Amino acid sequence: xxxxxxxxxxxxxxxxxxxxxxxxxxxxxxxxxxxxxxxxxxxxxxxxxxxxxxxxxxxxxxxxxxxxxxxxxxxxxxxxxxxxxxxxxxxxxxxxxxxxxxxxxxxxxxxxxxxxxxxxxxxxxxxxxxxxxxxxxxxxxxxxxxxxxxxxxxxxxxxxxxxxxxxxxxxxxxxxxxxxxxxxxxxxxxxxxxxxxxxxxxxxxxxxxxxxxxxxxxxxxxxxxxxxxxxxxxxxxxxxxxxxxxxxxxxxxxxxxxxxxxxxxxxxxxxxxxxxxxxxxxxxxxxxxxxxxxxxxxxxxxxxxxxxxxxxxxxxxxxxxxxxxxxxxxxxxxxxxxxxxxxxxxxxxxxxxxxxxxxxxxxxxxxxxxxxxxxxxxxxxxxxxxxxxxxxxxxxxxxxxxxxxxxxxxxxxxxxxxxxxxxxxxxxxxxxxxxxxxxxxxxxxxxxxxxxxxxxxxxxxxxxx
Amino acid sequence: xxxxxxxxxxxxxxxxxxxxxxxxxxxxxxxxxxxxxxxxxxxxxxxxxxxxxxxxxxxxxxxxxxxxxxxxxxxxxxxxxxxxxxxxxxxxxxxxxxxxxxxxxxxxxxxxxxxxxxxxxxxxxxxxxxxxxxxxxxxxxxxxxxxxxxxxxxxxxxxxxxxxxxxxxxxxxxxxxxx
Numbered sequence: 323x324x325x326x327x328x329x330x331x332x333x334x335x336x337x338x339x340x341x342x343x344x345x346x347x348x349x350x351x352x353x354x355x356x357x358x359x360x361x362x363x364x365x366x367x368x369x370x371x372x373x374x375x376x377x378x379x380x381x382x383x384x385x386x387x388x389x390x391x392x393x394x395x396x397x398x399x400x401x402x403x404x405x406x407x408x409x410x411x412x413x414x415x416x417x418x419x420x421x422x423x424x425x426x427x428x429x430x431x432x433x434x435x436x437x438x439x440x441x442x443x444x445x446x447x448x449x450x451x452x453x454x455x456x457x458x459x460x461x462x463x464x465x466x467x468x469x470x471x472x473x474x475x476x477x478x479x480x481x482x483x484x485x486x487x488x489x490x491x492x493x494x495x496x497x498x499x500x501x502x503x504x505x506x507x508x509x510x511x512x513x514x515x516x517x518x519x520x521x522x523x524x525x526x527x528x529x530x531x532x533x534x535x536x537x538x539x540x541x542x543x544x545x546x547x548x549x550x551x552x553x554x555x556x557x558x559x560x561x562x563x564x565x566x567x568x569x570x571x572x573x574x575x576x577x578x579x580x581x582x583x584x585x586x587x588x589x590x591x592x593x594x595x596x597x598x599x600x601x602x603x604x605x606x607x608x609x610x611x612x613x614x615x616x617x618x619x620x621x622x623x624x625x626x627x628x629x630x631x632x633x634x635x636x637x638x639x640x641x642x643x644x645x646x647x648x649x650x651x652x653x654x655x656x657x658x659x660x661x662x663x664x665x666x667x668x669x670x671x672x673x674x675x676x677x678x679x680x681x682x683x684x685x686x687x688x689x690x691x692x693x694x695x696x697x698x699x700x701x702x703x704x705x706x707x708x709x710x711x712x713x714x715x716x717x718x719x720x721x722x723x724x725x726x727x728x729x730x731x732x733x734x735x736x737x738x739x740x741x742x743x744x745x746x747x748x749x750x751x752x753x754x755x756x757x758x759x760x761x762x763x764x765x766x767x768x769x770x771x772x773x774x775x776x777x778x779x780x781x782x783x784x785x786x787x
Numbered sequence: 788x789x790x791x792x793x794x795x796x797x798x799x800x801x802x803x804x805x806x807x808x809x810x811x812x813x814x815x816x817x818x819x820x821x822x823x824x825x826x827x828x829x830x831x832x833x834x835x836x837x838x839x840x841x842x843x844x845x846x847x848x849x850x851x852x853x854x855x856x857x858x859x860x861x862x863x864x865x866x867x868x869x870x871x872x873x874x875x876x877x878x879x880x881x882x883x884x885x886x887x888x889x890x891x892x893x894x895x896x897x898x899x900x901x902x903x904x905x906x907x908x909x910x911x912x913x914x915x916x917x918x919x920x921x922x923x924x925x926x927x928x929x930x931x932x933x934x935x936x937x938x939x940x941x942x943x944x945x946x947x948x949x950x951x952x953x954x955x956x957x958x959x960x961x962x963x964x965x966x
Contacts, residue, residue, distance in 0.1 A: 426955065428841035519833040519852030523957035548871035552864045668956065673852050688852075693861065698831070698854045698962035700868060703876040706960040 334359055336768045345761040348729035348753070352716035354760075355528035360767070361664040368645050368766045369394030371775075372572075373496045375647045375658060376400045376410060376475075376482040378674060380515045386429045386444060392660050392668075393486055398472065399423050399433070400482065403444040410472035410484040411446045422469075433469075442469050478505045480513070489772035497643065499744060500570025500782070503634035504641025510622040510653040511598050514674035517688070521671040521696040527709035528716075529646060529661040530763070532669065535705060536640045536648045537577035537755035539565065540730065545708055549700040554693060566637050567747040567754045569737075569782050572775075573762030577755035578639015578651060580748060581619050586636050589621050597621040598676075602683055620653060633744035642755075644762060654691055665713060671696050728753050728760070737784050745782055754787060788895070800902055800928065801890050803943045808885035811965055816866040819965070820859075824929055824946035829857040831950040831966070846951065854962055855950065865965065876963040882911045883964055887924075898930040900943075906950075908966060910959075918959045920966070922952040 342351040342360075354360055374393045377400050381389050388401035390413065397413040399422070413421050415435040422433040422442065432449060433442045441450040446469035451462060472484035476493040483493050490496065497505065508514060525532065535541065542560045549555045566580035581589075589597065600608065601621040619638045627635040641649040648657040654675060660668040673691060675684050695702045716722045731752030739745050747754055761780060769775035788796070803822075810819040823829075831854040832847040847853055857865070868874050889905040903925050910918040927947035950966045 425837045425841065426835045428837050428844060430838075430840075517852050519847035521833060521852060521854065521957075522955075523959060523961070525960050544873075545875065548868045548874035551871040551873065552867035554864055554868070671852075688850075689856070692853060692856050693864075696854060697957050697959065700864070703961040703963040704874060707876045710960055 334363065334767075339764050339767050343760045343764040344725075345757050348727065348732040348757060349725035350728055350760055351725055352722050354763075355531060355713050356664050356716040356722060358664060361661070363767050364661065365394040367769065368763070369661070370396065371485070371487045371490065371766070371772065372645055373474075373476075373483040373485045373490065373493050373643075375643065375656065376408075376484050378514070378516045378672065379408070379477065379480040379482065381427075381672075382408065384429065386431055387427075388423065388430060389427045390423060390425070391658075393472075393484065394661060396486065397421065398484065399469075400484075401430075401444050405445075407445075408475060408477070408482050409445055410475045410482075411442075411469040412471070414470075415440055416448070416467045416469065440467075446471050478502065479509060481505060481508065487772060491772070491776070496572060498570045498572065498574060498782075499631070499634075500568045500576060500641075501572075501574040501643050503568065503630045503637065503744075504574060504576055504643055504649050506622075506626050506630045506634070507620070507641055507649050507651070507653040508656070508674060509626050509629075510620045511601060511676035511678065512594075512623055512626070513677045514654075515677050517673040517675055519673070521669075523669055523697040523706075524662065525667050525669055525706045525709055526665055527667050527706070527713040528664055529659045529667040530760075531709045531712050532659040532667050533642060533646055533648070534756045534759060535709065536642055537567075537575065537753075537759070539578055539639070539751050540753075541708070545704050546701050548704065552700065554700045561751060563750055565749050565751055566633075566639065567749065567752065568634065568637055568745065569747075569755065569758045571779055571782055573644030573759055573766070574642065575644075575755040575758050576634075576637045576639050576641040577752075578637070579619060581636040581638055583636070585619070590627075592621070594623045597623050598678065602686065620651065631740075631744045632742060633740045633746045637746070639755075642759065644759070645766075650695070652687075652691075654687060655695065657695065667709075669697075669702075728757055732757070733786065735787050737787055739784065745784065747787060758783070793892075796892060796895070796900070797890070799942070800892060800900065801887075803928070804887040804890065804904065807945075808887055811885055812883050814880065816869055816965070820863060820866055822944055823859055823862055824944040825859050826946050827857070827859045827862065827948070828946070829855055829862060829948045829950075831855040831952065831962075834952055834955050836955050854957070855966075862965075869963075874963070876961050879913065881964060884909045885966075899946075900928045900930070902926045902928060906966065908964065910964060916960070920952060920954070920959075920962075922950060922954075924966070925949040925951070 342354050376391050377389045382402045385402055385404055388399050391398055391400055399411045399413045401409050403409050413423050415422055417440050418437055420435050420437040422435055439452040443449050448464040448468045473486055473488040475484045550557045562579035564580045568576040638651055640651055646659040656672050658670040662668055693700050735747045735749045737745050737747055765779050807822055833852055834846055837844050869877050886907040887904050891903050893903055894901040906924050908920040926945055928943040929946055931942050931944055
């Protein structure tokens with residue numbers, strides 16, 4: 323427990339929080355990865371407040387289809403109700419709190435509690451209480467005891483999110499330009515459909531270590547050296563020198579390789595069909611047929627390019643929708659990093675394929691995807707090992723006091739603004755997005771509620787950074 | 788097949804599985820690859836907790852997501868990765884023990900044999916990490932000519948290994964070992 327802990331509710335005061343993340347100096351106090359009070363605050367002030375990714379509409383296409391997900395450690399049932407609407411219900415009976423749904427997914431007509439048989443409809447309404455007349459003597463009003471629902475549910479083009487906080491802004495405003503640009507990465511080749519199966523495994527690391535890695539183009543050459551040696555990764559792709567970072571309000575960010583203006587101008591000349599064809603070429607074929615659109619950078623279709631904006635379309639790094647939704651560069655997967663205490667994270671990988679893909683295209687894409695990420699992925703195998711050790715070392719008394727260095731590129735770059743308003747940093751490998759994520763993280767923890775957060779949040783940076 | 792032939796086949800298959808397990812546990816991955824046929828399909832679907840009404844959703848199907856969906860080239864790549872020295876999840880090296888039991892020969896057709904077996908893969912990693920993976924394997928073996936150039940004893944190659952774990956969420960940092 324940290325000194326300065328407020329005994330009323332175990333909340334750590336604002337000054338203390340600010341000192342944990344020194345974004346001017348570029349240092350992070352490692353206790354943010356190990357302190358149980360900070361973890362508790364994260365659940366209350368970040369996860370229970372933010373919009374959290376639930377699932378894609380195609381995962382629950384029919385009435386009664388459900389998928390279990392989490393908002394922090396609150397378990398929720400995401401279910402399609404009788405009107406075709408998506409409901410997000412807390413998975414806990416109003417009587418004794420038992421979990422109504424103990425499967426990960428499925429189809430049902432209603433949710434019947436296995437403890438005393440309270441029966442809830444797909445919209446969460448309490449439909450039946452055994453013994454309502456004989457035992458409760460009709461002194462209970464089922465209308466008052468329906469399942470607790472998420473405060474707001476909304477989707478971004480088929481990707482469902484929910485928030486437990488009625489004070490939250492709308493999803494559109496929460497995502498902002500950078501968050502929406504990030505979501506569009508998933509739609510690079512148009513509408514998508516979920517592939518059956520979410521990969522899930524538990525890594526003994528703090529969830530933030532797993533999040534900050536997604537912007538990290540510094541580790542690839544070292545962490546994933548064996549994947550390159552085995553011929554899985556093209557070594558040229560491992561540390562692209564030209565990088566772009568976009569920083570959005572509330573902590574959303576995109577960081578990674580950049581499509582140059584000249585490359586994008588080439589792409590702009592192509593029809594959607596040509597773009598889709600190039601996007602699927604192997605490295606070698608691509609180098610031959612489309613030499614100026616090099617590397618394996620995404621070639622997004624016209625409507626997506628427009629939605630991403632003139633700057634966003636050139637970002638081919640990984641977006642993070644704050645707090646914990648990683649979108650892969652190739653736009654066919656998202657990953658949730660679900661907190662399970664300071665020392666454990668559940669990593670979930672969802673996969674989506676463009677509806678237009680032919681079976682061959684789908685097979686090719688699936689092959690690359692299933693060999694990259696997930697616990698058996700040639701890349702992710704080694705990530706888990708590093709994240710685990712980075713987290714566990716914060717347990718040591720003296721080790722735990724040594725700050726992490728997050729100084730790469732600090733004060734060396736300039737935020738450039740496009741005439742249409744989108745901002746970006748064009749630079750080399752850097753830690754801008756990580757610093758931004760932690761800076762915003764501290765603001766979320768400091769804020770007492772959404773009004774407070776909206777008042778104190780940092781605007782997307784400008785000028786020297 | 789008469790009883791004697793059945794007994795001999797059962798013996799050969801079991802001995803083959805023990806030999807294979809020993810190669811993996813002794814980190815003789817190249818020698819293990821020699822037991823893998825060129826048309827190998829090595830696959831581990833995702834298993835989910837489902838109600839009895841929804842048991843059809845328990846495993847993902849071929850073409851859905853999985854943990855492994857490998858052909859022989861992919862397995863060669865995994866072995867090359869293991870040998871690279873920079874595969875940090877396996878350097879320091881893990882200690883594994885592959886147990887195979889409940890071996891049942893389901894079907895034989897010409898030189899091919901369908902076998903189901905239970906497995907228990909134990910892994911001890913660094914000084915404090917212990918993993919157990921238990922499940923069922925559906926293997927297909929092809930009998931090789933005795934004394935063939937590869938001199939494989941007891942004379943099979945694997946051309947299908949479908950691995951069905953008994954756990955749903957993988958409670959391990961990774962799946963960096965071969966099953």
